[in-house]
Amino acid sequence: MTESAQRCGVRILATGSCVPERRLTNDDLSKLVDTNDEWIVQRTGIHERRVCDPSTEGTFTMARDALKNALDAAGLKGSDLDLIIVGTVTAEMTCPSVAARVSAALGATPAAAFDLSAACCGFVYSMNIAQALIASGQFRTIGVVGAECMTSIVDYSDRTVSILFGDAAGAAILRRDPDPRIGCLYSMMGADGTGWESLYIPRRTQEVPAFDRDNPIRLGHLRMNGKEVFRFAVTKFREVIEDALKQTGLTAETVGQVICHQSNIRIIEAARAKLELPNEKVYVNIDRFGNSSAGSVGLCLDQLWRAGKIEKERPFVMVAFGGGLTWASGVWRV
Numbered sequence: 001m002t003e004s005a006q007r008c009g010v011r012i013l014a015t016g017s018c019v020p021e022r023r024l025t026n027d028d029l030s031k032l033v034d035t036n037d038e039w040i041v042q043r044t045g046i047h048e049r050r051v052c053d054p055s056t057e058g059t060f061t062m063a064r065d066a067l068k069n070a071l072d073a074a075g076l077k078g079s080d081l082d083l084i085i086v087g088t089v090t091a092e093m094t095c096p097s098v099a100a101r102v103s104a105a106l107g108a109t110p111a112a113a114f115d116l117s118a119a120c121c122g123f124v125y126s127m128n129i130a131q132a133l134i135a136s137g138q139f140r141t142i143g144v145v146g147a148e149c150m151t152s153i154v155d156y157s158d159r160t161v162s163i164l165f166g167d168a169a170g171a172a173i174l175r176r177d178p179d180p181r182i183g184c185l186y187s188m189m190g191a192d193g194t195g196w197e198s199l200y201i202p203r204r205t206q207e208v209p210a211f212d213r214d215n216p217i218r219l220g221h222l223r224m225n226g227k228e229v230f231r232f233a234v235t236k237f238r239e240v241i242e243d244a245l246k247q248t249g250l251t252a253e254t255v256g257q258v259i260c261h262q263s264n265i266r267i268i269e270a271a272r273a274k275l276e277l278p279n280e281k282v283y284v285n286i287d288r289f290g291n292s293s294a295g296s297v298g299l300c301l302d303q304l305w306r307a308g309k310i311e312k313e314r315p316f317v318m319v320a321f322g323g324g325l326t327w328a329s330g331v332w333r334v
């Protein structure tokens with residue numbers, strides 16, 4: 001057996017994140033669309049979200065700064081990375097990838113670099129793929145980022161979409177470790193493309209589904225069937241967490257943090273209550289950051305990591321669902 005083919009562990013060396021300074025409150029939104037603070041808080045749990053200054057900030061700058069933040073915390077440089085993966089659906093350009101620009105900015109050449117499109121699952125999908133690439137022996141050190149400038153694709157005349165989303169990026173540095181007990185204990189990824197019409201970003205009128213053709217559409221902006229997504233998410237979220245616990249033999253008592261994609265407080269709370277997970281194991285920051293799509297799980301992970309809430313003894317779970325439709329989980333021991 002070659003060294004690269006030997007069973008190894010995958011260590012999360014450090015995490016990082018980046019959120020813009022600018023805040024968009026519910027009251028600010030009520031000046032743009034017919035909505036109000038009470039409705040938004042009650043239906044979503046969101047009080048405010050962060051928004052990029054489009055003249056200086058975007059997916060690339062947030063991804064770059066989140067990864068730099070993680071590299072600094074790990075005591076590494078860009079040149080220590082063998083691969084950068086950026087989970088995003090809001091890349092400024094389809095070519096080059098955000099990852100390639102981040103690589104250039106952080107001096108990571110000739111590390112491999114690519115973007116991964118799995119909507120709100122972008123970070124969890126990327127973490128799962130990165131750990132598999134390390135475990136296969138192909139890469140040693142990978143920078144994983146989930147970054148999303150949702151404000152660049154939100155139609156601020158659409159009150160169902162504009163209230164939910166914010167901008168953020170989260171990152172983690174993964175490295176091959178000699179201890180095979182460290183790393184991803186279980187990962188799962190799924191998709192149901194037949195549900196794509198619930199959440200889509202049309203670039204051409206030909207792509208707009210029949211049911212939406214009579215509605216005012218702004219090409220390049222997110223369309224969402226909120227009720228449909230809610231229905232899907234409320235069941236899928238619970239199922240995915242349940243599966244992750246079952247496959248690893250963990251229980252509500254023995255698991256550490258369950259880091260959920262911050263979609264809607266009612267979706268998170270429904271899963272938490274059904275699975276009888278204690279409040280303190282299900283981190284919530286949607287009140288301050290809204291739904292930042294692929295940025296959300298990485299941001300939560302970084303905030304928990306820096307607060308010392310990711311315990312060595314207790315494996316933690318990351319779970320997400322999103323456009324595609326997609327869903328994913330990963331159970332990690334650090």
Ligand code: COA
Nearest residue numbers: 034035036039043120159163226227229230263264321322
């Ligand atoms: N402000 C005030 N009223 C609003 C509103 C807003 N922003 N948006 C909708 N309403 C109104 C509706 O017009 C409707 O009024 P009516 O009863 O007079 O017809 C009423 O509020 C209820 O609308 P409804 O669409 O049933 O609300 P909801 O409880 O389903 O909440 C969402 C809407 C979008 C918050 C909710 O469906 C949701 O969160 N879905 C999941 C979205 C998601 O997670 N997307 C990301 C996936 S990663």
